[in-house]
Amino acid sequence: MNCRSDFAILTDSPDGTAYLDSAATSLTPDCVLEKVNRYYRYYNANIHRGIHNWAEKATVEYEAVRPIVGDFIQMGTTTVKDCEIVFSSGTTHSINLVANSFCADWDSDDQVIISEAEHHANIVPWQQLRDRSGVKLQVVFLDEKGQIDLGHLEDLLKRGTRRSLVATSILPNATGILQDWQQIGQLSKMYDATVLFDGAQSVPRIQTDVSVCDFLVFSGHKIYGPTGVGVLYARQGLLDDAPPYMSGGDMIKTVNFAETTFNIMPWRYEAGTQNIAGVIGLGRAIQWVQEQGIDNITAHEAMISDYAQEALKSVDRVSVFFPDSSKLGLIVFAVDNAQSSDVATLLNAQQVAVRSGYLCAEPILRNRLGRGVIRASFGCYTTTEEIDRLITALQKSLQTL
Numbered sequence: 001m002n003c004r005s006d007f008a009i010l011t012d013s014p015d016g017t018a019y020l021d022s023a024a025t026s027l028t029p030d031c032v033l034e035k036v037n038r039y040y041r042y043y044n045a046n047i048h049r050g051i052h053n054w055a056e057k058a059t060v061e062y063e064a065v066r067p068i069v070g071d072f073i074q075m076g077t078t079t080v081k082d083c084e085i086v087f088s089s090g091t092t093h094s095i096n097l098v099a100n101s102f103c104a105d106w107d108s109d110d111q112v113i114i115s116e117a118e119h120h121a122n123i124v125p126w127q128q129l130r131d132r133s134g135v136k137l138q139v140v141f142l143d144e145k146g147q148i149d150l151g152h153l154e155d156l157l158k159r160g161t162r163r164s165l166v167a168t169s170i171l172p173n174a175t176g177i178l179q180d181w182q183q184i185g186q187l188s189k190m191y192d193a194t195v196l197f198d199g200a201q202s203v204p205r206i207q208t209d210v211s212v213c214d215f216l217v218f219s220g221h222k223i224y225g226p227t228g229v230g231v232l233y234a235r236q237g238l239l240d241d242a243p244p245y246m247s248g249g250d251m252i253k254t255v256n257f258a259e260t261t262f263n264i265m266p267w268r269y270e271a272g273t274q275n276i277a278g279v280i281g282l283g284r285a286i287q288w289v290q291e292q293g294i295d296n297i298t299a300h301e302a303m304i305s306d307y308a309q310e311a312l313k314s315v316d317r318v319s320v321f322f323p324d325s326s327k328l329g330l331i332v333f334a335v336d337n338a339q340s341s342d343v344a345t346l347l348n349a350q351q352v353a354v355r356s357g358y359l360c361a362e363p364i365l366r367n368r369l370g371r372g373v374i375r376a377s378f379g380c381y382t383t384t385e386e387i388d389r390l391i392t393a394l395q396k397s398l399q400t401l
């Protein structure tokens, strides 16, 4: 792909960093910076409230992002409605919202099924729900290829006594292995389960189709947009009557001291002043991704991932996590007899930025490897030269470790 010139941080960066940490946060193209900047420079007002021109303009720009998101996450004949798009502060917020609102009346007759490979954001809110309500929290394991074991998932679904919610990542950040998400969605539907897909890593990398799920969550800062903003797609009707997760201004119809009536979807779940600039920037980021072509991004990241995986496999003392499975967007590996943080520190000294440790996915890494790891992750701007720099820097680091 040829998009590096769209990123001032890549063209102007004085230190020449090879940024291989896009799974944590992707870089932001200039057009998104400009869009955010224009909001603050020209119409920096609150939304849904004022009737002056700046407030009107901010409201129109903010609301215009809902159909942009909807268009981006739909395929075929599905049409996402504006009322199905709730803006949040990110994936974590979106999952907490579902756990607290959709599952507000769940109890020990209900179950939530997550996978072994989840990010903490898709584990801890369900543990909290279990601890306060008695909901059963089940974990489905991965097979030897790093795919969710569909037989195990079906067993768990069969054993459910009342409501089931399957909450899994389409592309786990600790494996980089794209899951058979359509199959997971269809299987779960056969058992009338509700399906929540964590799209934090997948939405920036593959075409999504919300027709196979009920909830889809993702973050702006992983899809070339601003931090502190994200999306909850919620199928129409699922959250209309649930108790709001947060309450306050803008999510109400009327308030008096005796009682409050809540707003309709999606504003019912957007309490207080939203990240207006963030939402507007997210809209521009998604348009930028569409200009690049999501299929081109998928192909580029698959190419870079194959290249990186093969190169890493050839380095002595390096073991790649699930070495025989293809990856998309990130490779996780460990180095024999070396702490992951030491490796990352030595790479950093050579201007190669990677992530190390437990990657906010401690259970799978502790259970399967018993240690922290190093993760190199990519964006549509990542080049094979940057992977070569990683390998050279790694080989040099290993001489001192």
Ligand SMILES: Cc1ncc(COP(=O)(O)O)c(C=O)c1O
Pocket: 023, 024, 089, 090, 091, 092, 093, 119, 121, 122, 169, 171, 172, 173, 198, 200, 201, 219, 360
């Ligand atoms: C798969 C996955 N889920 C959830 C999250 C949490 O995202 P955020 O911190 O933007 O809420 C991440 C972040 O790394 C992730 O990779």
